[in-house]
Amino acid sequence: MGIAQEMSGAATALLTTLSEDQRKLAAHPFDDDAARRWLEYRPEQRPGACIAELSLPARKAAHRLLATALSDHAYAQAMTIIALEEVLDRQEAWTRNRHSGDYWVNIFGDPETANPWGWRFEGHHLSVSMTIAGAEVSPAPVFFGAHPARVSYAGRTVSRPLAPEEDLARALLDAMGPTGRAEAIVAPKAPADIRSGPNPAAVDVIEPRGVAASKLGPTARAVLGHLVALYLDRLPPELAARETAAIETAAIETAAAEFGGTDLHFAWEGPQIPGTRHYYRIQGNDLLIEYDNADDGNHAHTVLRRPRSDFGADLLAQHLRQEHDPAGRGAAG
DSSP, X not given: OOHHHHHHHHHHHHHHXXXXXXXXXXXXXXXXXXXXXXXXXXXXOOSSEEGGGSOHHHHHHHHHHHHHTSOHHHHHHHHHHHHHHHHHHHHTTTOSOOOTTOEEEEEESXXXXXXXXEEEEEETTEEEEEEEETTEEEXXXXXXXXXXXXXXXXXXXXXXXXXXXXXXXXXXXXXXXXXXXXXXXEESSOOSSOTTTTOSSOOSOOSSOOEEGGGSOHHHHHHHHHHHHHHHTTSOHHHHHHHHHHHHHHHHHHHHHTTSOOOOEEEEESOOSTTSOEEEEEEETTEEEEEEEETTTTEEEEEEEOTTTGGGHHHHHHHHHHHHOTTSOOOOO
């Protein structure tokens, strides 16, 4: 069974478990772009059906739908992120009523038809949006955050769900050497948040871009490749392979157009000292990865975006071409 079919089955199962009132909250027309092209990882009001208000079978169905979009380890990260709402509520002396049920599910269109449809699972520090057209899935944006990013006891880590995302980036800085780091570190202070923010459209390029992969030595290039793979591997293997192939194809085309150049860049902002605020981004052809750790280095935001393909823009363009010309040739003239 392919990923698209798994998602269709999971979304259909979820809809059947919802009450009529809950379906009115969760189900939207696919062409409701305001609701579908939505990204909000802050503790704000959001559309959809709230997990806390669902029956146990419906809650399980919602989590099973989320699981279709994530690899095993990323699903574990997501569940830890959700559970951290209770930890944060305790740290804030129970003043903001945070809770692990404050996550919301939405389905756009009909998952049982061949027409494009989509879904989103979202709450504070977690937003996963998927768009499906036929057998194809467009998996972005995918946002993971964590607050607290680290819980420690006696100098030992108890919980740190986004540890690989930070540690591998620091390993990349180490592998670059002084020359590479001088070009990669573009600002002495980290921004307050990821630069793309909770916006429905991500910018193609954020300046300055930092250091180009082509300027790095073999070891640093390999670490950068591992860091990109870390974010893509949040997706199930089938989807991760598709996204990797799309990025590699785009990079090859860009390199050819630029006579050997590369479109993959890494930039770091802020100090390199662990436990302080820091930020990095990776930009490529239709690829944006961002990581920001604020609040004295203990409040992390990370996102995987495709600036020209977010919310299924790539699949929808292909679908329109095929609808216009079933052979996929487009209009004549």
